Structures are given as structure tokens and as C-alpha cells.
Amino acid sequence: MIQFEKFQLDNGLKVLVHQDTSTPMAVVNVLYNVGAKDEDPTKTGFAHLFEHLMFGGSINIPVYDEPLQRAGGENNAYTTNDLTNYYCQIPAENIETAFWLESDRMLSLAFSKKSLEVQRKVVCEEFKEHYINKPYGDAWHKMRSLAYTKHPYRWMTIGASLSHVEDATMQDVKDFFFQFYRPNNAILVVTGNVQTDQVKQLAEKWFGPIEAGTAYVRSLPKEPVQEKSRTMDVRADVPLDMLMMTWHMGGRFDEGYHATDLITEVLGGGTSARLYEQLIKVKQIFSSIDCYHFGTVDPGLLVIEGKLVKGISMTVAEKAVLDEIEKIKNEILDAKEVQKVINKTESVICFEDMSIMNRAHSLAFYELLGDADLMNKELSLYQKVTPSMIQQTAKQIFQDTNRNTLYYYSKS
Amino acid sequence: MAVDRIVAPIIKDAIDFDIQLKPYQKFALDNGVEVYAFEGGSQEVLLVDMVFDAGNTYEEKNWVAAATNFLLKNGTSTKTSFEITDAFEFYGAHLNRTCTNETATVTLHCLTKHFEEVIPLMGEIVSQATFPEKEIAILKQNQIQRLLLNLKKGDFIANRLIDEYLFGFEHPYGKYSVEQDYKNINREDLMAFYDKYYKQGKCVIFIAGKFPSNIEALLNKHIGQLALNKKEIKEQIHPIVSATQKKYSIVNDAASVQGSIRLARHFPNRHHPDFPAAQVLNNIFGGFFGSRLMSNIREDKGYTYGIHSYLQNYKHAGAWMVSTDAGKDVCKATIEEVYKEMKKLRETLVEPDELKLVKNYMLGALLGDLDGPFQIISRWKSYLLNDLTADYFYNTIQVVREVQPEQILALANTYLKEEDFYELVVY
Numbered sequence: 001m002i003q004f005e006k007f008q009l010d011n012g013l014k015v016l017v018h019q020d021t022s023t024p025m026a027v028v029n030v031l032y033n034v035g036a037k038d039e040d041p042t043k044t045g046f047a048h049l050f051e052h053l054m055f056g057g058s059i060n061i062p063v064y065d066e067p068l069q070r071a072g073g074e075n076n077a078y079t080t081n082d083l084t085n086y087y088c089q090i091p092a093e094n095i096e097t098a099f100w101l102e103s104d105r106m107l108s109l110a111f112s113k114k115s116l117e118v119q120r121k122v123v124c125e126e127f128k129e130h131y132i133n134k135p136y137g138d139a140w141h142k143m144r145s146l147a148y149t150k151h152p153y154r155w156m157t158i159g160a161s162l163s164h165v166e167d168a169t170m171q172d173v174k175d176f177f178f179q180f181y182r183p184n185n186a187i188l189v190v191t192g193n194v195q196t197d198q199v200k201q202l203a204e205k206w207f208g209p210i211e212a213g214t215a216y217v218r219s220l221p222k223e224p225v226q227e228k229s230r231t232m233d234v235r236a237d238v239p240l241d242m243l244m245m246t247w248h249m250g251g252r253f254d255e256g257y258h259a260t261d262l263i264t265e266v267l268g269g270g271t272s273a274r275l276y277e278q279l280i281k282v283k284q285i286f287s288s289i290d291c292y293h294f295g296t297v298d299p300g301l302l303v304i305e306g307k308l309v310k311g312i313s314m315t316v317a318e319k320a321v322l323d324e325i326e327k328i329k330n331e332i333l334d335a336k337e338v339q340k341v342i343n344k345t346e347s348v349i350c351f352e353d354m355s356i357m358n359r360a361h362s363l364a365f366y367e368l369l370g371d372a373d374l375m376n377k378e379l380s381l382y383q384k385v386t387p388s389m390i391q392q393t394a395k396q397i398f399q400d401t402n403r404n405t406l407y408y409y410s411k412s
Numbered sequence: 413m414a415v416d417r418i419v420a421p422i423i424k425d426a427i428d429f430d431i432q433l434k435p436y437q438k439f440a441l442d443n444g445v446e447v448y449a450f451e452g453g454s455q456e457v458l459l460v461d462m463v464f465d466a467g468n469t470y471e472e473k474n475w476v477a478a479a480t481n482f483l484l485k486n487g488t489s490t491k492t493s494f495e496i497t498d499a500f501e502f503y504g505a506h507l508n509r510t511c512t513n514e515t516a517t518v519t520l521h522c523l524t525k526h527f528e529e530v531i532p533l534m535g536e537i538v539s540q541a542t543f544p545e546k547e548i549a550i551l552k553q554n555q556i557q558r559l560l561l562n563l564k565k566g567d568f569i570a571n572r573l574i575d576e577y578l579f580g581f582e583h584p585y586g587k588y589s590v591e592q593d594y595k596n597i598n599r600e601d602l603m604a605f606y607d608k609y610y611k612q613g614k615c616v617i618f619i620a621g622k623f624p625s626n627i628e629a630l631l632n633k634h635i636g637q638l639a640l641n642k643k644e645i646k647e648q649i650h651p652i653v654s655a656t657q658k659k660y661s662i663v664n665d666a667a668s669v670q671g672s673i674r675l676a677r678h679f680p681n682r683h684h685p686d687f688p689a690a691q692v693l694n695n696i697f698g699g700f701f702g703s704r705l706m707s708n709i710r711e712d713k714g715y716t717y718g719i720h721s722y723l724q725n726y727k728h729a730g731a732w733m734v735s736t737d738a739g740k741d742v743c744k745a746t747i748e749e750v751y752k753e754m755k756k757l758r759e760t761l762v763e764p765d766e767l768k769l770v771k772n773y774m775l776g777a778l779l780g781d782l783d784g785p786f787q788i789i790s791r792w793k794s795y796l797l798n799d800l801t802a803d804y805f806y807n808t809i810q811v812v813r814e815v816q817p818e819q820i821l822a823l824a825n826t827y828l829k830e831e832d833f834y835e836l837v838v839y
Contacts, residue, residue: 022454023783024429060417065702070769072426072776089780091429096421104417121714125670129717129737133670135564205415237667239560272498281493284550287557307561309553340502347504347523350455354784 001376002359005196006367009203011212012184016363016372017199018191020356026192027089028098029360030106031368033187034180035082037152037220037298045159046176048079049123049168054086056115058105071097079157082297083368089357092193096202103206106186109177116170123165127158135238139305139408146232147246147301147404151223182213189364191356223248223299231405240287242408243317244305247397251299252369258381259393260293264302265341266328266390267291272340274324275304285312285320297369301404302397314407328394333387345382425768426775427813433782433805436792439628441636447617447628448792452785456524458621459786460531461793462538462635466516466609469584469648473601474593479551480605481511484518486547488540493547496533505530507537513584514647514727515797516609524622528630535634538610543602552594559591567737569664570672570838577660577834578676578731580653585726611638614645616796620789652729654678660836668839671743675734675750677832682725682800686823688811690723690732693823695770696762697721697753698734702773704753705734713749715742727798732827743837757824761817771812778809 004018036047054077055064068075073090088098131137141156148154159165188207190199226248249260267275268291279286289306308317352358366375437449468477485500485507486493500507505522518538522530562568572588579586617635624630680687691699698705698721705719719736738746781787795804 020454022452025780025783066769067420069700069702069773069776070420071423072429072772072779074773074777074780091424091426091776091779094421094423094776097423100417100421107417118711118714122710122717125714125737125739126717128669128739133566133668133737135561209415237564237665239564240557270497270501272494272501277494280554281550284553287554307557310557336502340498343504343526344501345504347457347506347521350457350523351521354453354455354457354786356783 026092031364052119057110059108244406246301426772461618566672574674577655620785754828
């Protein structure tokens, strides 16, 4: 049970405080309610580019990192399709430094020309390192554009094309900032050796004077229900054939969400999971195989992907996966298997909650979903999942018309 | 009154923090196996680390140590591979294996309330593993495929080669596996290695987290009766044979858009008196986000997504390494800039302000690193396995607090010399 207190500033900034006096540290986490899905389709990669620009100096402070490091702090950030999250860990005694830094870059960036020029290059190198210069690095790029026709999940956070980042102008950057990086579009979470009164006072002092922006009303195109199975062939200079399949699944608010999560555990969670045991060990069709989903806020994708054992044909591999899918649709799980995946989930939650950093991330994420206390209710929702709910959900998701398949062939 | 956003809030310097490494508890099992324990934390979880002297330094054929370690949980005299993993996973427990140069580890993470159910299994796999032929065959096949895939990656090739140049292919720190090594292994090799280095091997245990009240009795029942620590395991000493050629450029993939750059030199292990101050120099040079390499090569020039330098601290030797992936057309320029930064450190005293920032950063990060029972035991483990004591910890802190610009300059003149570095680019 993670205890926390919550209040809101006049400018709309939500603030959550979780106290843990067993640590000398504190974490200051600022989540902005903007992700790659909020980007203009002709200017993708912006949310992530921003993550870089946010370290390039703010209106009153020339560099972000230096004063933080001087105060013994460390920081990082990440961008997903749904959100952008910034966090720093700092000795609790120096926590005001984090408030000063975070509030100044919420007030306004410096918008330095040099920072934009350099970070465009850095992001291009990141693009190359992760998506071009890596075997199968383009697979997700292709899968997203195959599976989504309308919803902005069809591009990756790094951007649909290098050129979008290369062409980013200062005006684009300013517009994006003042649209999304406003207090009323953010959640501040402070965890660790802090007190609520102290956080209140610091939040009022540093974030209170920042003006609210125009409320962002998100209206994203809905992905139409897929009506026909889609496939794509890729041939590339990779050593092994890869098979990747996705099916549309519900979003974070869907009533089948927890059952879906457990389906991925039954199929792909660990080496006693069905796909590993049957397809790697018993049938030896794949040399590696995974089943997972991204836990996206909007309806997402359930994924199965694996590398084929050399000499096995794509047809055989595909059939073997589909046989497992048929099993989970047609045969009800025994109670013990369901209990196993629920136990595993309980364990994952306990281990995740060990650090004040993860607690801060979770509180921010669940508050974004509508209520940070959902974090404490998660386990009970998993515990309510029954074998028949799993079967029903599997039947809903695993329909052929709902499937996207990428056949990724080795040229050699 | 408007808040002053120009002037930084007052801070307490991390160099003034009183940083303590909390002590461990220690007890011995009936068979003499020592258990180092740190109890604490907010969650009802714990970890058990069984560390064996069974690293690749002890193997006579390449890959035997790693394969033995990997297959520990793939079959025992009473259970199949599936039954073992299923039993751990049913309780939400994780059993991981890692094999390094000197040691090989079996690690259990579990909920405190399920410890009693899973600890017998842990005892079983370190005493009754059977290494079924079928499991070996599957591992070989998948390992060969994984290697094929990795060989496509420039960074993978670069990491292997730079270690080979430094230590030589015959040394555990420099060797790596090729396809034929996987094929050469048979069940007898694994059984023999298992008997000697696990079943009758030398073991030490580290535990941390929230303990069940009967943890000592349970460990004694399931681990304390095994035939461990009876025979002496002689430490293996291998001669280091470094490459004579210093500079390499290799084309692994003609279509590559980046080059993986590694620059490295030999460096003593943590017992050397220069080590603590060298860590400060390393941080200034390339050890954190605000380092000179990052500021110059990423934040000023945009040549790379990241560049890092670090001290590789193996038990018997070490290396000072610079590592980055940079755009193909700027690899040469990147290397030149690294050497320029070394030269600057050799010729110009570091500004007191920069030095203070680095010291504060290091000690603040250290405070954060010691946050939580798993972190504390992990630090103790690293010390104890390398024959270091708490003195090393407190001495390092003292050196970091006190080191002066003149010492940093002198160290740079000793260690950051271009001609001492191996230089490798894999495209």
C-alpha cells in the first residue's frame, strides 16, 4: 500500500507527495501529459526531441544538469507514445534545487538555436543506433504502420522519418512547448524523505507563479475495427527469419485489460510459459519467442514475436503459434495456471515498488490515468480475473481478422 | 515578491554528507558456508545470492563454465526443466544465473512469504542437476543462432575485440566463444565441471531484504547440509598477453551507418592506491552526463547519442575504457576529440569549481546507490569477493573529498596518454 497526499495549485498543477523516511534521498518527478500520439503526423518525433531540448537550458538557467549535479543529484527522462516523464533523484536536503530547475524549465525554455541544432543531430544518431544500425531495427516501424491506419500509435516515438526531426524549426519547437508544457498539463510527484507541508510550500513558491496554458483537449482519431488480416513481407540482411504478429487489444481502461495482461503472461511470461515451453523446448521451432504488450492508454497491440530455428519454414512457425492461440481460445485454463500468473504479477508489483523512483513513476502514471490510488487497487483487479474471463478475452482478441503479421526474412 | 530564479537555492555539499556503509550480519551454515545478510526495506521481498568459484577462469574448454551455469535449472534427478521453472514461477519467484570471470552466481528473488516453498528447489539445483542431453542440444542450437545475430552488431564485435587486445585470447578477461566452441561441448564436460565447482565447490551466500524469522534454519536445512566448501579450489592465474598492434579499423558491415569506437588501456584493480582518485579523474573525463567527453562530443558537436569512459575493475586486472557509437563520417573526428580531451587534462589544471561539482555528483550518486537493502548487499558482495573491506569504502570517500587539481593533473599524465591506448573502430 503506497500512501500519498495530493493537492492542486491554482494554475492547475497536480502535486502528489509520498513520504518514506527510511531513505536519505528524494525523487522529484514531472510528468507531462504529451506523448508521440499528440504529434502532428507531418512533424513526428517532436515529443521525444523535446525530451532532449529540455536539457538545453531554460529561461533563467543556462544549463540544467550542472546545478543538479552540484547538489549531488542525477536525472533522466523518457518519452512514450502516451506521455513524457522527467525525474531526478537528489539528497533530500537539497530538494529545493530540483524545484528550482524543474519549475524554470516549465516556465520557459531558453530556446537556444545551438541546442536545437545539436539535439537534432544527437537524435538522428540515436535513430541510427537503435533503428537503422541494428538487425530488425525497422521491424516496429513497419508493424506500427501495418497495424494502425488512423490512430497516431502508427508511428514510433523516435519519429516516422529522420527528416521530421531534421526539419524541426524553432517556431515548431516553441509552439509545441507552449501548447503542452504548461502546469495544467503536468503532474508533479515528490517521493522520499520529504514532508507534505514542505512540498506544498516549495511547490507554491516555485511552480505557483507559472501561468496556466490553454487546456489541451485531446481528440485523437480512433482506430477503426480491423476487418481483414494484414500481412507484410520484409527481406533484409539479417541472419535469421523472424515472425512478428500483433492483434488489437483494449486500452488501459478496457474491462478486459487485466485479463489481457495475464494472457501475455500465460503465453510469454518466463521460461515456464506456454510459447517458450512448447515452441522452443518441445517442438524446437523458435530459438527465441516473446509475448507482450505495451500497456498503452489507448487501445494497443498484443504482440508475439520470435526468431525461427534455421531450416524451419515461416509457414510451419506461423502454424505452431496459431495452434497455441487456438488452445488458449478453446481450452479453459486450469486454476493453478491462473494462480501462477496472478502470483507472478503480485511479485512484480512488490519488487517494482521497492524504490522511491519507481513509486514516483507509478503514482504519476496512475494519476495521469485519473487517480493515483488505482496503483493500490491494481493487484485486486488481477486477483478477480477468472479462467473464463481469460478465455473470453482470448476469443475476442485472437481473431484472424484482427491480426497483423510481419514475415521478416533473412536474405542469406 | 517574485521569486529569484537566477540564483540557485542554497545547497548542502554532498562532500559534507556523512555517508555510511551499513554493516552486514554474518553467520555460517553447518557445512561452513558463510552467509552475509542485510535485513531491511519496505517491501516483503528478499534475495538470495549463491556465489560459487565457478567462473570461466576455471574452465579448460571454452564456454563450459557459462553452459554449466545456464543449465543448472534445466533438470535435476527428481524434476524436469519445465517442472523446475514452473515451480519457481508459480510462486512469482525468479531464479537467475550469471557466469563471470571468477565467479558464477545463482540468484533467487522471491516474496518473503514464499521463501519456504522455493528454497528447497534452490538447494536441489546446486546439488542434483543432471544436464539432460536434450537440454544441452537446445541450448547449443539457440546459442549458435544468438551468436549469428550478435555478429551482425558492430558494438558486440567491438566489445569482444577490445578485451582480446588488452588481455589476450587465452586469458579469461580476453576470450570469447565462437561457433565451434558451442559445438565442442558435451555432457561429460558439464557434469565434471558441475561436480568440482558446484556440488563440491566453494560457495558463499549473500541475502538481503525482509527475512522470514526462520531463515537461518531454512538455509541450514536446504543448503547447509550440502557437500560444499570441503575441498580447496585453487585460484587460477592466467598470464596477460596483450596485442602489440595498437590501432584497428574493421569493416563488419559495409552498409553500417555508424562505427563502434573503443579506446582502452590497462589499468590496475581496486587495490592500487591510484584507484579512488582515478575515479574522480574518470568522472571529469567521461564518467557521467556532465563529463567533458559528453559535453564536447555529444552536447556540443552532436557526433553521438552517448559517449562514456569507465574503469573496468576485474579482480586481478583492469582497464580504462572509452566507448561510443558515432556517425560513420565523424568517427575519426570523435577519436581526435577524445585525445584532445586527454591532452587538456594532462596540461591544464582542472578548475576548482568543476572539480567540486564532480565530487558532489559522485558522493550524491553514492548516497543514492546505497539506498535499499539489495543495493547495500550488492556493494558488500563486490567488496568481499574482491578482498576489499569497509576501509576501501571510507578511504574512497576521503580521497574524493580531498583530491586536489594537481593530483588530477598528475594522474592524467600517468594514465591518459594517447600512446598507451588501444584504438578500435568497427563499422
